[in-house]
Amino acid sequence: MRLAETVTFGGSGLDRAAHLRGDKTEMARRLATGRVLPLWRGKPLLADAGTLGWLEAGHPALAHGRAPVFLGCDAGQDCFAQDISDWTPEAGAEAVEHGFFDASEQRHPALPATWVFAELRGVMAALTPRAAELAATARAILHWHRSHGxxxxxxxxxxxxxxxxxxxxxxxxxxxxxxTDPVVIMLVTHGNRVLLGRSGGWPEGMYSCLAGFVEPGETIEAAVRREVLEEAGVRIGPVRYLASQPWPFPASLMIGCAAEALSTDITLDPAELEDALWLGREEVLQSFNGEHPQIRPARKGSIAHFLLWNWLADRLD
Incomplete structure (x- = not known):
């Protein structure tokens, strides 16, 4: 797929400068002159909805931070991320990491009032490709340290x-x-229709492409066929790779595939999905335009949204 790397979190070409990671002296020097992106419980700091909030090392807002992680070099600037989850905001902490989406924002007293810690999924589509890759990398690596001590x-x-x-x-x-956990996500089509499903707990009316984790000893193609059959009872024929997306919620690599359905009867597994249905192109377009009476599209910035939009535009080549 020629447009594969235009997916959110992909294709910015960040120089991760991995050869520098083992040099503690060099890392200390670069940290002193570089910039640091703080994250609080997985939420990056934002100067506004489309701009990450970078700080100098030693800034008071980093006082509760753990050891910084080197992200790489961006246009001559050394970039680091730091987990400051030990800081306790005055309000808004109780909602974090609960439910489908945490819309709360946290403000640090040592920062401008307009700077906030906010859920990455809510702003990812507004970030530049480079900022999105830096934020995704920071969220994923810091979560790994928090959960693998x-x-x-x-x-x-x-x-x-x-x-x-x-x-x-x-x-x-x-x-x-x-x-990083590999996850297949499938654009399952049969003629001019696409198979979509929804999980319990999602916002009302939201449907997306079916997805599931790749199991040990399993190919991508086999995982696509198994997951669709398990979740919706639909048998799959040809499978081809389209695009991938790092998905740091918390640590997945979404592997987008096109899959041709051999059957259309749906036998739902209620333990996996709340509902599944076939939609024609016109209905999918209606949902994207906010005009469908029942169906809401996948979140903008997600690979599901990316695949469906390019399917509508006939740009899956």
Whole structure:
């Protein structure tokens, strides 16, 4: 797919400068002259809806921060991310990471009143490709450190290493690296119709492409066929890759595929989906335009939205 890398979080070409990660002296020097993006419980700091809020190292807002992680180099600037989740805002903390989407915003007293910590999914489509990649990388790697503080081999507390791209166990010497979970997401079509589903807990009327995790020992194509059959009872024939999207909620790589359905009868697995249906192009276009009486589209910025929009525009080549 020629437009594959125009998906949100993809294609900015960030120089991650991995060769510098093992040089602690160089990292310290670059941190002193670089910039830091703070995240609070997975929410990046925003100077406005389309601009990340970068700070200098040592800024008072970073006082509760953990060790910074090196993200890479952007136009000559060294970029770092820092988790300040130990800071407790005066209000708004209780809503974080609960429900489908956290619309609350948090403000730090050491920052301008217009600067906020906000849910990345709510602003991702407004960010530039480079800002989106930096924010997604920061969210994913900092979440990994928050959830993998102990050695999976012996259980001892592990230490951050390689500028944040590794954790090392001082007890047994094991080395641990950030994980990314592969997820297939399918644009399933039959003629001029597309198969969409919805999970319980989603906003009313929202439908999206079917998706599921790739299992050990499974190819992408096999995962597509298995997931669609399990969730909707629809058998799949040819499968082809379209595009991928890093999805740091918390640590997935969405692998977008086109899949041709061999059957259209839906047998729903209620443990997986609340509903599934076939929609024609006109109905999908209506939902995108906010004109469908029942169906709402996938969130703008998601790969599901990207695939469906390009399917409508006949740009899946």
């Amino acid at each position: 102990f050695c999976a081999t012996c259980g001892a507390a592990s230490d951050m290493a390689m500028a944040g791209w590794q954790r090392s166990c001082p007890a047994c010497g094991a080395q641990h690296f950030p994980r």
